[in-house]
Amino acid sequence: MASTLLIGIHLIAALTWVGGMLFHRLVLRSSLAGISPPAKGQDLLTGILVRMDSRYKTLRWLSLATLLATGMVLLIHEGGSARIESAWGAVLMLKLFFVLIVIGLTAIHDVGMAPARAIPAGGASSPSPGRASDWVSDTILALGLVIVLIAAYLVQA
DSSP states (O other): OHHHHHHHHHHHHHHHHHHHHHIIIIIIIHHHTTOOOOHHHHHHHHHHHHHHHHHHHHHHHHHHHHHHHHHHHHHHHHTTSGGGGSHHHHHHHHHHHHHHHHHHHHHIIIIISTGGGSOOTTOTTOOOTTSHHHHHHHHHHHHHHHHHHHHHHHHHO
16 A cells, blocks of 8 residues: 555656646747747746746656655665566666756756746747757656656556
Protein backbone atom coordinates (compact mmCIF):
# COMPACT_ATOMS: atom_id res chain seq x y z
CA MET A 1 0.00 0.00 0.00
CA ALA A 2 2.77 2.45 0.92
CA SER A 3 4.58 1.69 -2.34
CA THR A 4 1.41 2.33 -4.34
CA LEU A 5 0.90 5.64 -2.56
CA LEU A 6 4.50 6.67 -3.26
CA ILE A 7 4.16 5.73 -6.92
CA GLY A 8 0.93 7.74 -7.09
CA ILE A 9 2.60 10.80 -5.55
CA HIS A 10 5.56 10.35 -7.90
CA LEU A 11 3.21 10.22 -10.91
CA ILE A 12 1.23 13.29 -9.81
CA ALA A 13 4.47 15.25 -9.38
CA ALA A 14 5.65 14.15 -12.84
CA LEU A 15 2.31 15.10 -14.39
CA THR A 16 2.43 18.51 -12.72
CA TRP A 17 6.00 19.15 -13.81
CA VAL A 18 5.77 17.95 -17.42
CA GLY A 19 2.16 19.13 -17.85
CA GLY A 20 3.11 22.65 -16.78
CA MET A 21 5.98 22.71 -19.25
CA LEU A 22 3.74 21.42 -22.04
CA PHE A 23 1.10 24.06 -21.26
CA HIS A 24 3.74 26.80 -21.28
CA ARG A 25 5.29 25.65 -24.57
CA LEU A 26 2.25 24.51 -26.56
CA VAL A 27 -0.44 26.88 -25.29
CA LEU A 28 0.93 29.97 -23.57
CA ARG A 29 4.02 30.69 -25.64
CA SER A 30 2.36 29.99 -28.99
CA SER A 31 -0.75 31.99 -28.01
CA LEU A 32 1.34 35.05 -27.19
CA ALA A 33 3.54 34.81 -30.28
CA GLY A 34 1.40 37.14 -32.40
CA ILE A 35 0.28 39.60 -29.73
CA SER A 36 1.64 43.14 -29.81
CA PRO A 37 -0.48 45.14 -27.37
CA PRO A 38 -0.22 48.91 -26.87
CA ALA A 39 2.05 50.22 -24.10
CA LYS A 40 -0.53 49.94 -21.28
CA GLY A 41 -1.51 46.48 -22.42
CA GLN A 42 2.15 45.51 -22.59
CA ASP A 43 2.64 46.46 -18.93
CA LEU A 44 -0.40 44.39 -17.94
CA LEU A 45 0.72 41.43 -20.06
CA THR A 46 4.23 41.60 -18.65
CA GLY A 47 2.86 41.67 -15.09
CA ILE A 48 0.63 38.67 -15.74
CA LEU A 49 3.43 36.67 -17.34
CA VAL A 50 5.91 37.50 -14.56
CA ARG A 51 3.33 36.43 -11.95
CA MET A 52 2.53 33.20 -13.84
CA ASP A 53 6.22 32.41 -14.23
CA SER A 54 6.83 33.01 -10.53
CA ARG A 55 3.97 30.74 -9.48
CA TYR A 56 4.93 28.01 -11.90
CA LYS A 57 8.59 28.22 -10.85
CA THR A 58 7.54 27.44 -7.28
CA LEU A 59 5.32 24.58 -8.46
CA ARG A 60 8.07 23.29 -10.76
CA TRP A 61 10.62 23.12 -7.92
CA LEU A 62 8.09 21.54 -5.53
CA SER A 63 7.34 18.92 -8.19
CA LEU A 64 11.04 18.24 -8.78
CA ALA A 65 11.68 17.97 -5.03
CA THR A 66 8.73 15.58 -4.68
CA LEU A 67 10.01 13.53 -7.63
CA LEU A 68 13.47 13.32 -6.07
CA ALA A 69 12.18 12.37 -2.63
CA THR A 70 9.69 9.75 -3.81
CA GLY A 71 12.13 8.49 -6.45
CA MET A 72 14.87 7.94 -3.86
CA VAL A 73 12.50 6.09 -1.54
CA LEU A 74 11.26 3.94 -4.44
CA LEU A 75 14.86 3.28 -5.52
CA ILE A 76 15.87 2.25 -2.00
CA HIS A 77 12.82 -0.03 -1.91
CA GLU A 78 13.97 -1.58 -5.23
CA GLY A 79 17.63 -1.56 -4.14
CA GLY A 80 17.72 -5.09 -2.81
CA SER A 81 16.47 -6.45 -6.09
CA ALA A 82 18.59 -8.17 -8.71
CA ARG A 83 16.84 -5.89 -11.22
CA ILE A 84 19.26 -3.08 -10.36
CA GLU A 85 22.17 -5.17 -11.69
CA SER A 86 20.39 -6.04 -14.93
CA ALA A 87 19.59 -4.23 -18.18
CA TRP A 88 16.60 -2.75 -16.32
CA GLY A 89 19.02 -1.14 -13.87
CA ALA A 90 21.12 0.27 -16.72
CA VAL A 91 18.01 1.91 -18.19
CA LEU A 92 17.15 3.24 -14.73
CA MET A 93 20.63 4.76 -14.45
CA LEU A 94 20.11 6.44 -17.85
CA LYS A 95 16.86 7.90 -16.53
CA LEU A 96 18.62 9.18 -13.40
CA PHE A 97 21.37 10.71 -15.56
CA PHE A 98 18.72 12.61 -17.54
CA VAL A 99 17.08 13.68 -14.26
CA LEU A 100 20.37 15.20 -13.09
CA ILE A 101 20.76 17.04 -16.40
CA VAL A 102 17.20 18.37 -16.12
CA ILE A 103 17.76 19.59 -12.56
CA GLY A 104 20.94 21.38 -13.63
CA LEU A 105 19.31 22.95 -16.68
CA THR A 106 16.29 24.00 -14.61
CA ALA A 107 18.57 25.69 -12.09
CA ILE A 108 20.43 27.47 -14.90
CA HIS A 109 17.13 28.48 -16.50
CA ASP A 110 15.46 29.72 -13.32
CA VAL A 111 18.44 31.38 -11.65
CA GLY A 112 21.03 32.17 -14.29
CA MET A 113 18.70 33.20 -17.09
CA ALA A 114 15.93 34.91 -15.13
CA PRO A 115 16.88 38.46 -16.21
CA ALA A 116 17.26 37.40 -19.85
CA ARG A 117 13.65 36.22 -19.96
CA ALA A 118 12.19 39.65 -19.33
CA ILE A 119 9.71 40.60 -22.01
CA PRO A 120 11.04 43.27 -24.33
CA ALA A 121 9.22 46.61 -24.60
CA GLY A 122 8.43 45.97 -28.27
CA GLY A 123 5.77 43.39 -27.46
CA ALA A 124 5.23 39.81 -26.49
CA SER A 125 5.77 38.73 -30.04
CA SER A 126 9.37 37.95 -29.35
CA PRO A 127 9.41 34.64 -27.62
CA SER A 128 11.88 33.99 -30.43
CA PRO A 129 13.11 30.44 -30.69
CA GLY A 130 16.70 31.65 -30.96
CA ARG A 131 16.87 32.98 -27.41
CA ALA A 132 19.01 30.91 -25.09
CA SER A 133 16.34 30.68 -22.39
CA ASP A 134 13.83 29.32 -24.91
CA TRP A 135 16.36 26.75 -26.09
CA VAL A 136 17.06 25.67 -22.52
CA SER A 137 13.35 25.42 -21.64
CA ASP A 138 12.66 23.41 -24.81
CA THR A 139 15.57 21.09 -23.95
CA ILE A 140 14.21 20.63 -20.42
CA LEU A 141 10.78 19.77 -21.87
CA ALA A 142 12.26 17.30 -24.37
CA LEU A 143 14.33 15.59 -21.68
CA GLY A 144 11.30 15.55 -19.37
CA LEU A 145 9.31 13.71 -22.03
CA VAL A 146 12.21 11.27 -22.56
CA ILE A 147 12.29 10.64 -18.80
CA VAL A 148 8.55 9.89 -18.83
CA LEU A 149 9.00 7.47 -21.75
CA ILE A 150 11.88 5.73 -19.96
CA ALA A 151 9.71 5.46 -16.83
CA ALA A 152 6.93 3.89 -18.90
CA TYR A 153 9.46 1.39 -20.27
CA LEU A 154 10.72 0.57 -16.78
CA VAL A 155 7.20 -0.15 -15.55
CA GLN A 156 6.63 -2.51 -18.47
CA ALA A 157 9.97 -4.35 -18.12
